[in-house]
Amino acid sequence: MKLKTDGLILREQNIGESDRLVSVLTGDYGVVRAFVRSARKVKSNMLSSTALLTYSSFTLYKGKETNSISEAEPIEVFFELRSDITKLALAQYFCELAGELSPQDIEGTESREYLRVVLNALHFLAKEKKSPELLKAIVELRLMSLSGYMPNLVACSECGKYLTDIMFFDLVTGLLYCKSCRPAGDFRQVSARVVEAMRHIALSDMERLFSLSLSPAETAELSAVTQEYLLIRTQHAYKTLDFYKTVR
Numbered sequence: 001m002k003l004k005t006d007g008l009i010l011r012e013q014n015i016g017e018s019d020r021l022v023s024v025l026t027g028d029y030g031v032v033r034a035f036v037r038s039a040r041k042v043k044s045n046m047l048s049s050t051a052l053l054t055y056s057s058f059t060l061y062k063g064k065e066t067n068s069i070s071e072a073e074p075i076e077v078f079f080e081l082r083s084d085i086t087k088l089a090l091a092q093y094f095c096e097l098a099g100e101l102s103p104q105d106i107e108g109t110e111s112r113e114y115l116r117v118v119l120n121a122l123h124f125l126a127k128e129k130k131s132p133e134l135l136k137a138i139v140e141l142r143l144m145s146l147s148g149y150m151p152n153l154v155a156c157s158e159c160g161k162y163l164t165d166i167m168f169f170d171l172v173t174g175l176l177y178c179k180s181c182r183p184a185g186d187f188r189q190v191s192a193r194v195v196e197a198m199r200h201i202a203l204s205d206m207e208r209l210f211s212l213s214l215s216p217a218e219t220a221e222l223s224a225v226t227q228e229y230l231l232i233r234t235q236h237a238y239k240t241l242d243f244y245k246t247v248r
């Protein structure tokens, strides 16, 4: 079956003399793994359009066993991400997260929003329009919310109070408690500003998602909470996150 789609290269791996195996986050099929034959031949224009962090339009052949890409045309290349080790490390973490949390090669799946979250984050990261830590928190919590790990942030889950100056977040269940209802146990204390930021990330329209603005201290608090929540809920170790932490 021959298809036209667009997607972001999340991972590339060289195979043999001249082939390449890529993981692509598409808007129509989630994450698709596909071979690019002869991508590394000198005259091939497929080399750049199937490179990591490139957003391209593809002609994709979906087979029973394997998929392959026959044509690819770059749409956006994100050059700025390649020249800065911190940006590159964070961009690769976004790719690993998207690869882990997005739907995997399913026809008729709605993966366009995953793609939009990551593409927007890469754009803001490349252009230095938002702090890297804020982008990290947005990508972590939004992708989790899309993929079935949506925390329940609407109100205190005990008494229904909307907001107190500090609240408590259960990293295991994703439930929120106000100051007076704080249950016994090991809960993450979260300031009111960060509770509101988490609500924004989890629940706002895509168009408003990246309009969030916080102080550096609030951003650090937010990023720590979203990261802890991610690591506890997904029970997964992210190699690219460990690397980002060593270079940020």
Ligand SMILES: [Zn+2]
Pocket: 156, 157, 158, 159, 160, 161, 177, 178, 179, 180, 181
């Ligand atoms: Zn309460």
